[in-house]
Amino acid sequence: MSLVVKNLRIEIGDRAVVDDVSFSVPEGARVGLIGESGSGKSLTALAILGLLPDGAHASGSILWDGREILGLPDRELARLRGDDIGMVFQEPRTALNPIRAVGRQIGESVRIHEGVSRREALRRAVAEAERVALPDPERIVSRYPHQLSGGQRQRVAIAMALACRPRLLIADEPTTALDVTIQAGILSLLRSLVHDVGMSLVFITHDLAVLAQVATHAVVLEHGRVVEEGAVTDLLRAPSSPVTQALLRDATATLWHPELPARGVATDDAEETP
Numbered sequence: 001m002s003l004v005v006k007n008l009r010i011e012i013g014d015r016a017v018v019d020d021v022s023f024s025v026p027e028g029a030r031v032g033l034i035g036e037s038g039s040g041k042s043l044t045a046l047a048i049l050g051l052l053p054d055g056a057h058a059s060g061s062i063l064w065d066g067r068e069i070l071g072l073p074d075r076e077l078a079r080l081r082g083d084d085i086g087m088v089f090q091e092p093r094t095a096l097n098p099i100r101a102v103g104r105q106i107g108e109s110v111r112i113h114e115g116v117s118r119r120e121a122l123r124r125a126v127a128e129a130e131r132v133a134l135p136d137p138e139r140i141v142s143r144y145p146h147q148l149s150g151g152q153r154q155r156v157a158i159a160m161a162l163a164c165r166p167r168l169l170i171a172d173e174p175t176t177a178l179d180v181t182i183q184a185g186i187l188s189l190l191r192s193l194v195h196d197v198g199m200s201l202v203f204i205t206h207d208l209a210v211l212a213q214v215a216t217h218a219v220v221l222e223h224g225r226v227v228e229e230g231a232v233t234d235l236l237r238a239p240s241s242p243v244t245q246a247l248l249r250d251a252t253a254t255l256w257h258p259e260l261p262a263r264g265v266a267t268d269d270a271e272e273t274p
């Protein structure tokens with residue numbers, strides 16, 4: 001299933017915060033949306049998910065599997081988010097319920113999607129926890145979010161998003177709140193899950209070094225407009241826009257080099273203390 005965004009425009013008040021944005025995500029592709037803070041990345045993602053804030057108005061076209069989804073009624077958008085499109089955000093704390101064991105939360109995603117019994121949902125939660133490489137899955141499912149580390153919480157959020165078996169995952173700065181070494185583990189997890197499941201990925205970041213670890217194609221935004229687009233390898237080798245050049249300078253300034261596969265050491269954060 002492919003995603004095609006055409007001439008997307010998002011207005012808030014009388015200001016166009018996203019203007020004439022077009023890009024497509026073929027089935028199985030990993031596409032990064034990159035740009036400085038305020039360039040319109042998150043609003044573009046929220047428009048795809050049908051979750052724009054009150055007061056924001058979107059026009060243009062968003063085709064999912066050839067069907068127009070911009071302007072669909074809330075109910076249908078909610079169904080799409082449950083069935084086809086999963087999401088992971090920057091701060092897993094906001095996605096998790098603090099007073100529920102994480103296994104129940106992962107299981108709830110399975111239950112909503114597949115209508116299985118509570119018992120079966122818990123069994124599946126353990127399997128999902130294992131899939132996202134959480135340590136000691138049988139035990140960890142009975143823990144509460146505050147008993148886990150930041151990296152472990154983000155793995156739970158990813159397990160919840162993937163429990164619905166989405167065809168597209170939208171991840172908005174999912175590693176920004178994490179230490180660099182924990183980041184590397186989450187990025188490699190996302191990369192392998194996306195590859196194994198064969199789903200597509202839209203990955204949002206302001207960091208080209210992070211983007212290079214997960215995406216093969218990038219769309220560069222500035223002030224709500226696309227300023228450059230292409231294969232990540234080309235962007236790294238010969239960035240044409242000043243924005244991309246600046247992003248590359250920022251990335252290399254942190255001791256990362258485009259020929260290195262990952263910044264930081266890709267460790268499993270199982271030993272990380274909360």
Ligand SMILES: Nc1ncnc2c1ncn2[C@@H]1O[C@H](COP(=O)(O)OP(=O)(O)OP(=O)(O)O)[C@@H](O)[C@H]1O
Binds near residue numbers: 017044
């Ligand atoms: N609810 C809102 N009300 C008013 N303006 C908003 C709202 N949400 C976003 N904006 C404005 O829209 C523009 C694009 O915001 P957006 O969050 O999409 O940027 P971004 O590239 O994701 O930035 P960041 O990396 O900081 O999240 C910004 O100028 C922002 O101030």
